Amino acid sequence: MPDTMFPVKVVRGVPVVITPEEVDIVNASELRAALLISAAHGPGTFAVDMSQTRFCDTAGLHALVRAHQRAQADRGKMLLVVPDLTILRVLAITGLDRVIPHVATLEEALDQVAQPEAAG
Amino acid sequence: MTTVDPVRGRARLRDIQAITDAALSRLDDRTLLAELLDRTRDVLDADTAAVLLLDAPSGELIATAAAGLEEEVSQGVHIPVGHGFAGRIAAECRPVILDHVDHTTVLNPILWAKGIQSMVGVPMVAGGKVIGVLHVGSLTPRQFTRADTELLQLAADRAAAAVQSMAANANRAAAAALQRSLVPSALPSVTGMEMAARYIPGTGGVGGDWYDVFVLPSGELCVVIGDVAGSGLPAAVIMGRMRSALRAYALETRDPSEVLGRLERKIQHFEPDALATVLYAIIEPTLDRMQVCLAGHLPPVMARAGQSAEVIQIAGGAMIGIGADAQRPVTTVPIPPGALLCFYTDGLIERPGRVIDDGLAQLCQAMTAAPPEAVCAAVMSSMVGSEPSRDDIALLMVRRHVHPAPPGDLAGTTEG
Numbered sequence: 001m002p003d004t005m006f007p008v009k010v011v012r013g014v015p016v017v018i019t020p021e022e023v024d025i026v027n028a029s030e031l032r033a034a035l036l037i038s039a040a041h042g043p044g045t046f047a048v049d050m051s052q053t054r055f056c057d058t059a060g061l062h063a064l065v066r067a068h069q070r071a072q073a074d075r076g077k078m079l080l081v082v083p084d085l086t087i088l089r090v091l092a093i094t095g096l097d098r099v100i101p102h103v104a105t106l107e108e109a110l111d112q113v114a115q116p117e118a119a120g
Numbered sequence: 121m122t123t124v125d126p127v128r129g130r131a132r133l134r135d136i137q138a139i140t141d142a143a144l145s146r147l148d149d150r151t152l153l154a155e156l157l158d159r160t161r162d163v164l165d166a167d168t169a170a171v172l173l174l175d176a177p178s179g180e181l182i183a184t185a186a187a188g189l190e191e192e193v194s195q196g197v198h199i200p201v202g203h204g205f206a207g208r209i210a211a212e213c214r215p216v217i218l219d220h221v222d223h224t225t226v227l228n229p230i231l232w233a234k235g236i237q238s239m240v241g242v243p244m245v246a247g248g249k250v251i252g253v254l255h256v257g258s259l260t261p262r263q264f265t266r267a268d269t270e271l272l273q274l275a276a277d278r279a280a281a282a283v284q285s286m287a288a289n290a291n292r293a294a295a296a297a298l299q300r301s302l303v304p305s306a307l308p309s310v311t312g313m314e315m316a317a318r319y320i321p322g323t324g325g326v327g328g329d330w331y332d333v334f335v336l337p338s339g340e341l342c343v344v345i346g347d348v349a350g351s352g353l354p355a356a357v358i359m360g361r362m363r364s365a366l367r368a369y370a371l372e373t374r375d376p377s378e379v380l381g382r383l384e385r386k387i388q389h390f391e392p393d394a395l396a397t398v399l400y401a402i403i404e405p406t407l408d409r410m411q412v413c414l415a416g417h418l419p420p421v422m423a424r425a426g427q428s429a430e431v432i433q434i435a436g437g438a439m440i441g442i443g444a445d446a447q448r449p450v451t452t453v454p455i456p457p458g459a460l461l462c463f464y465t466d467g468l469i470e471r472p473g474r475v476i477d478d479g480l481a482q483l484c485q486a487m488t489a490a491p492p493e494a495v496c497a498a499v500m501s502s503m504v505g506s507e508p509s510r511d512d513i514a515l516l517m518v519r520r521h522v523h524p525a526p527p528g529d530l531a532g533t534t535e536g
Contacts, residue, residue: 022472024510025324025351055472057511062349062395065442086475094397094416095438
């Protein structure tokens with residue numbers, strides 16, 4: 001996958017965008033690019049690992065909302081991994097926790113969206 | 121390789137210098153563009169020179185600056201990308217030389233009507249994208265050469281840089297002007313109440329934060345504060361539209377949840393890419409109670425006389441623009457005499473390295489049930505200090521006077 005400032009790795013066949021400690025107006029466009037790349041890879045299902053993220057402003061939320069809507073329109077799915085209480089608080093205040101599916105660990109996310117591996 | 125004739129070589133060097141002249145940089149962008157067109161016309165020995173800029177939404181090139189045939193600009197010539205001479209240059213992003221000018225090769229009738237015989241044009245490129253076209257024309261038939269094209273491309277690169285800088289300055293100035301006109305520093309004067317507000321642009325420039333306070337025909341006071349995702353002119357424009365839409369809905373319906381529901385539907389339909397948090401509140405004419413509805417916005421903080429300030433516990437609804445259909449809950453909040461209400465945007469509270477609850481606790485600590493202007497200053501000092509915020513900040517304080525206002529006396533109010 002092309003390089004963006006936000007690393008995208010493929011785990012169990014699922015693209016995973018890893019967001020840095022801070023997501024804001026300064027790097028929101030990098031996030032958008034990483035989300036687009038992940039959505040374009042395979043069947044349009046991917047995860048956003050926000051385990052390291054402690055700060056996310058409206059520009060960051062904007063990128064996540066649009067990626068979620070695009071995934072839905074393409075019959076794919078975007079799953080957030082959010083263990084951090086501050087980010088959970090932001091999602092709760094903005095009402096996004098009721099709109100974008102999210103789980104606490106990457107394992108849970110992959111269990112939900114990874115394709116079952118071929119036997120053997 | 122061709123051997124360079126020393127005389128022609130010197131002349132060419134002079135031409136290049138005329139266009140790359142460092143002295144041009146001292147001119148402001150608009151003057152630079154005009155001067156550049158004059159010099160381009162001179163060095164290429166052409167009769168006209170014109171800049172057409174791409175208007176991305178319409179996909180048309182619009183004549184913006186001209187030397188020799190100024191009517192191109194004054195008559196607002198529009199050329200669709202992909203059509204005619206200039207349209208082809210923009211679509212293909214490459215120079216085009218034309219030795220035969222008439223209605224079959226050139227769309228703009230001014231050019232062939234004035235008797236232009238030959239033309240050469242090049243794309244203006246900035247950030248890897250075509251932003252316009254620079255072309256010159258001659259009233260006598262001639263063959264423009266490759267050297268002419270190169271010289272013209274040099275001028276086009278210079279012009280592109282000037283145009284980019286002009287657009288950035290214009291956007292910044294327009295966003296700031298829009299913000300100033302929509303977030304007035306003068307608040308309505310309401311009997312029995314006192315208000316103060318702050319708007320501070322972030323270090324990234326003007327953003328989409330706004331507040332609005334107005335008295336409804338019923339005598340109720342309407343308070344709005346919001347934050348449109350994004351920055352600069354696009355965010356300021358969306359903010360302006362949301363502000364007017366909310367004013368219109370406020371006149372039509374009393375239910376705060378319905379007002380925000382209508383805003384949601386309007387944004388879904390007309391601005392599907394917009395996203396915003398909004399707080400909408402109505403304060404009764406007696407000032408006894410407030411009804412608040414949140415669309416993804418942080419809850420207000422209240423300082424009651426003689427008590428420490430608290431975040432008002434309110435069940436919030438979803439942000440505007442995410443397509444949530446669910447009704448947003450409305451909470452009724454009693455306002456005791458002397459209480460001070462604080463409405464704010466996330467720039468005040470949220471900051472890298474500070475979690476939301478710590479920010480809210482710090483805000484509560486900085487607030488007292490005192491006159492709003494003084495508390496605004498105290499809050500800004502505590503929350504922002506001397507370190508500028510990356511995000512913009514809107515802050516609005518509303519205080520109910522200790523002594524009750526005579527009933528229904530909101531008359532004679534003015535609106536900011």
